[in-house]
Amino acid sequence: MSAQLSQNQDLLSRTLRSVWHPCTQMKHHERMPPVPIARGNGMWLYDFDGNRYLDAISSWWVNLFGHANPRINAALSGQLDRLEHVMLAGFTHEPVVQLSERLAVLTGLSHSFYGSDGASAVEIALKMSFHYWKNFGRPQKTAFLSLKNGYHGETVGALSVTDVPLFRDTYAALLQRTTQLPSPDWRNARPGESSEQVAIRAASALEAVLVEQHERTAALIVEPLVQAAGGMAMYHPRYLREARALCDRHGVHLIADEIAVGYGRTGSFLACEQAGIRPDFVCLSKGITGGYLPLSVTLTTDEVYRVFYDDEMTRGFLHSHSYSGNALACRAALAVLDIFEDDAVIAGNLARSAQLTSRCARIADHPRTRQFRNTGMIWAFEIETTDPQFARKFHGHALDRGLLLRPLGNTVYLMPPYIMEEEQMEMLVAGICAILDVTD
Numbered sequence: 109m110s111a112q113l114s115q116n117q118d119l120l121s122r123t124l125r126s127v128w129h130p131c132t133q134m135k136h137h138e139r140m141p142p143v144p145i146a147r148g149n150g151m152w153l154y155d156f157d158g159n160r161y162l163d164a165i166s167s168w169w170v171n172l173f174g175h176a177n178p179r180i181n182a183a184l185s186g187q188l189d190r191l192e193h194v195m196l197a198g199f200t201h202e203p204v205v206q207l208s209e210r211l212a213v214l215t216g217l218s219h220s221f222y223g224s225d226g227a228s229a230v231e232i233a234l235k236m237s238f239h240y241w242k243n244f245g246r247p248q249k250t251a252f253l254s255l256k257n258g259y260h261g262e263t264v265g266a267l268s269v270t271d272v273p274l275f276r277d278t279y280a281a282l283l284q285r286t287t288q289l290p291s292p293d294w295r296n297a298r299p300g301e302s303s304e305q306v307a308i309r310a311a312s313a314l315e316a317v318l319v320e321q322h323e324r325t326a327a328l329i330v331e332p333l334v335q336a337a338g339g340m341a342m343y344h345p346r347y348l349r350e351a352r353a354l355c356d357r358h359g360v361h362l363i364a365d366e367i368a369v370g371y372g373r374t375g376s377f378l379a380c381e382q383a384g385i386r387p388d389f390v391c392l393s394k395g396i397t398g399g400y401l402p403l404s405v406t407l408t409t410d411e412v413y414r415v416f417y418d419d420e421m422t423r424g425f426l427h428s429h430s431y432s433g434n435a436l437a438c439r440a441a442l443a444v445l446d447i448f449e450d451d452a453v454i455a456g457n458l459a460r461s462a463q464l465t466s467r468c469a470r471i472a473d474h475p476r477t478r479q480f481r482n483t484g485m486i487w488a489f490e491i492e493t494t495d496p497q498f499a500r501k502f503h504g505h506a507l508d509r510g511l512l513l514r515p516l517g518n519t520v521y522l523m524p525p526y527i528m529e530e531e532q533m534e535m536l537v538a539g540i541c542a543i544l545d546v547t548d
């Protein structure tokens with residue numbers, strides 16, 4: 109046995125003794141242990157046995173420009189020598205100021221409030237909207253609207269507006285009651301209906317609820333264009349335009365949770381741009397640091413900001429996180445924005461998306477796949493299977509072929525970093541087709 113192999117075994121037994129892994133029934137690791145990773149480089153993750161895995165899901169959608177990216181590494185080492193962190197209450201620093209200024213230009217929202225992960229950005233948006241209405245003299249506006257099949261994170265507030273039964277049902281007794289609206293998912297189309305018509309129909313359901321409930325409703329929260337964790341449901345931008353107009357008409361905030369779809373994932377920097385709308389709140393996280401460090405931000409308008417600006421302490425937004433606006437995380441986020449600019453990433457992704465889509469024809473035409481769909485740098489399809497363990501088995505077969513893929517139920521999706529090369533696309537598509545041929 110080589111020294112490396114034993115290092116692998118050693119880490120495995122130690123992780124199972126001491127690390128409680130996320131989104132995992134730990135007993136399942138008896139049959140399929142986690143994979144110890146020694147290092148990463150570009151699209152690849154390497155284990156201790158010399159195997160490598162193509163990271164086709166950006167390590168849970170966070171990695172935009174590859175592992176061990178030289179430009180982000182350099183930015184971080186420079187920052188390490190100056191300032192790693194300082195509390196953001198009563199203090200400020202260059203990276204957090206620059207990041208807020210640049211995000212204001214990119215989103216049209218001029219005030220940035222920082223958290224550490226996606227769920228905290230959602231909590232901040234929900235609390236800010238609620239508090240806005242209280243300060244505004246409408247304290248009865250305390251309820252939230254969300255979409256069927258939506259996902260906004262798993263802390264108690266964020267889970268209240270999430271509709272993924274696997275994550276939600278166990279904790280139902282802890283959650284706020286919210287109203288769930290029909291999803292504009294184009295797969296809900298009735299015979300002869302276009303995706304735009306599905307969006308219009310979903311918007312009229314929203315209108316009916318707003319007419320009835322607007323006086324007690326603070327905000328509507330949506331994932332723009334793609335409902336990601338709920339199974340990569342995609343929808344027409346018309347829904348966002350209608351939702352914006354309806355929220356305006358009824359005095360309800362629109363919260364765009366762009367944690368998964370922002371940062372170029374759907375083909376524009378923000379998904380909302382494709383509908384030509386500006387939300388009252390935008391939540392960003394995941395890709396914000398290129399997959400390096402936990403950071404999230406909730407951006408909002410001057411109008412919201414002004415309602416908190418007062419001599420009275422408690423009219424201010426007193427929410428806080430210890431690592432709010434961490435200098436290292438903000439520096440990584442600035443390096444990410446530099447790459448977007450220097451490499452014209454949004455334009456480059458147009459070509460990259462078209463290349464992978466055309467290679468995916470083989471997947472779309474495969475007899476076992478259904479509902480093949482694509483938005484920007486997200487691809488998804490359903491698999492015909494009777495096997496309840498499909499997702500885990502597919503994940504295992506993919507690892508055997510050097511691919512990191514992690515289906516959501518029967519939905520297989522691709523969400524690669526924005527650096528994928530043609531050869532890697534070929535390997536990915538060929539690997540998926542081969543797995544579909546051998547599994548059942």
Ligand SMILES: *Cc1c(COP(=O)(O)O)cnc(C)c1O
Binds near residue numbers: 228
């Ligand atoms: C991942 C995700 C979240 C939660 O982010 P965490 O960093 O995992 O807390 C919230 N909303 C959406 C749309 C997400 O995809």
